[in-house]
Amino acid sequence: MAKEQICKNVSYVGVSHYDRRLFDALIPTPEGTTYNSYLIQGSQKTALIDTVEPELKHLFLNNLKSASLSQLDYVISNHAEQDHSGCIPDILALYPDCKLVTNQKCKELLLTLMPQIPQDRIIVVKDRETLDLGGKTLEFILTPWIHWPETMMTWLQEDQILFPCDLFGSHLAVSDIFTNDLCLFYEPMKRYYAQIMMPYRIQVSKHLKTVKSLNPQIICPSHGPVFKNPSIAISLYEEWVDEPPKNKVLMPWVSTHGATARMAEHLTQLLTEAGIIVAPYDLTRADLGRVAGELVDSATIAIGTGCILTGAHPLAAYIALLVGALKPKAQFAALFGSYGWSGTKIPIQISSLLQGLSLEILPPVFAKGAGTSETIAELDNLSKSIIERHRSLNLF
Ligand SMILES: [Fe+2]
Numbered sequence: 001m002a003k004e005q006i007c008k009n010v011s012y013v014g015v016s017h018y019d020r021r022l023f024d025a026l027i028p029t030p031e032g033t034t035y036n037s038y039l040i041q042g043s044q045k046t047a048l049i050d051t052v053e054p055e056l057k058h059l060f061l062n063n064l065k066s067a068s069l070s071q072l073d074y075v076i077s078n079h080a081e082q083d084h085s086g087c088i089p090d091i092l093a094l095y096p097d098c099k100l101v102t103n104q105k106c107k108e109l110l111l112t113l114m115p116q117i118p119q120d121r122i123i124v125v126k127d128r129e130t131l132d133l134g135g136k137t138l139e140f141i142l143t144p145w146i147h148w149p150e151t152m153m154t155w156l157q158e159d160q161i162l163f164p165c166d167l168f169g170s171h172l173a174v175s176d177i178f179t180n181d182l183c184l185f186y187e188p189m190k191r192y193y194a195q196i197m198m199p200y201r202i203q204v205s206k207h208l209k210t211v212k213s214l215n216p217q218i219i220c221p222s223h224g225p226v227f228k229n230p231s232i233a234i235s236l237y238e239e240w241v242d243e244p245p246k247n248k249v250l251m252p253w254v255s256t257h258g259a260t261a262r263m264a265e266h267l268t269q270l271l272t273e274a275g276i277i278v279a280p281y282d283l284t285r286a287d288l289g290r291v292a293g294e295l296v297d298s299a300t301i302a303i304g305t306g307c308i309l310t311g312a313h314p315l316a317a318y319i320a321l322l323v324g325a326l327k328p329k330a331q332f333a334a335l336f337g338s339y340g341w342s343g344t345k346i347p348i349q350i351s352s353l354l355q356g357l358s359l360e361i362l363p364p365v366f367a368k369g370a371g372t373s374e375t376i377a378e379l380d381n382l383s384k385s386i387i388e389r390h391r392s393l394n395l396f
């Protein structure tokens, strides 16, 4: 994507990575992503906000070239992660008078990751410090944990444009950075939130209030679409961050010989008949990004697992570990499955991976082999327990 104008003297110069299929070697990105970089030209000085993933450096430098940039005075680093900072050394080499502007914590991280950055070219800014470009004033707002501990936002005062880096990002490669089609960006934005922001929900909630108090006219995140109508992005985040979970059960399951699959089907039927939304995923073929997205607003996580040797299936253990890492707002967990000659430690194994969360773990249902009528009765009781818990939260 070439240079695009956001408003007078503010341009998008980032790149789309259409083929990126995995982020942080963790979450699939079936629709790619973008690395957003912005150019702000004041009457005196010019600043670049963030850079791009070094793999696409050639496209980024082309965009800067097409912007006919003879001089660059500042490169602002809102976040030290490589997808935004990785081309900073190239920018400093290309523009010998350019200074790197960032906060103290970000400076330390940048130097750890890229020790070749010359320290005497770094300007350290404090919370709410400003930088005047000539009719364009940049204000730096320290917002730790909108991904990493060093993250900050840049606020362009005159145009009321917020550059919040990863906050409000979407993993969506677009040819039109201004796309405002909610059907296009909703799922990529939710998947992004689940992986990057959900683990820091408490901090994000606090920073959302700061964003609202600024009343931005445009939000320019570091991935995916630019929001010329910021209320869409803000209200989605308010729902995901602050509102109670939905009347929904996320049910990732894995079955070795079919018994756990039948239990998942039975449980799904009981819960849907009661009016609960159920999102079942066979872990042998599920897109983990979608599973992570469902974690955002599910009230219950029901994990089903078959047995491998005498323990839980590794895919079930993996999903429990992922839930533990992403810290969703779910309040209840249910465990079910089947085993062969021995599998009594399976519920303990999975429960231990969920221990860091404030989840009520309901009595597990595990059957030997195909199970019996007693198994069906236990599943009926489990579904009743889930329905009762959801009622207690007024989710119906
Ligand atoms: Fe990040």
Ligand SMILES: [Fe+2]
Binding pocket: 081, 083, 084, 166, 222, 223
């Ligand atoms: Fe990022």
